[in-house]
Amino acid sequence: MQALTGRILYKEGYTFVEAIIALGVLLVLASLVPLLLSPIQKQPPSIQLEEISVFLSMLGKEVREGRSIEVRNNGLYITQTTGDVISFTKYHSLIRKQVNGQGHEVWVQNIQELLIEKQSGTSFKVTVIDTKGKELMRVFRRFK
Incomplete structure (x- = not known):
């Protein structure tokens, strides 16, 4: 029974490696946001x-x-x-x-x-x- 409980907890949670990968994807996407917004921003005067x-x-x-x-x-x-x-x-x-x-x-x-x-x-x-x-x-x- 303990083995079964351990498996269920493991399947419901994230591993450390999965958390690092998710964080990496999030950082890559966040770094692209300024590039997507730059055409919208007002250009400064010359x-x-x-x-x-x-x-x-x-x-x-x-x-x-x-x-x-x-x-x-x-x-x-x-x-x-x-x-x-x-x-x-x-x-x-x-x-x-x-x-x-x-x-x-x-x-x-x-x-x-x-x-x-x-x-x-x-x-x-x-x-x-x-x-x-x-x-x-x-x-x-x-x-x-």
Whole structure:
């Protein structure tokens, strides 16, 4: 009778090996869940677009603090109250800032195109196109 009871308990329970196999299968399936959910998740905004947005905001600050602004040769030249001239131009695949034609301060990297167009006597439009073809544009207007 004891042998029979032992068999029934053995048949109703799990062995240690079965538990390890079940745990292994569970871990494999759990590791696949992020792969299945990745198409559903919202993609973060492009870092490049954020960098261009910050550039346009900082450019607005430079424009507000400048004494006069000139657009020439697809570059922006801001004369400060100190007499220094700050220029923003495209150089290879980046936008650089120079003071009095010297220096090389990188403000944006990996761009395809920088377009600066004078719209009127007090406004100009800056368009930046990144290497993926995404375009950000902002119009700046100065008040005298």
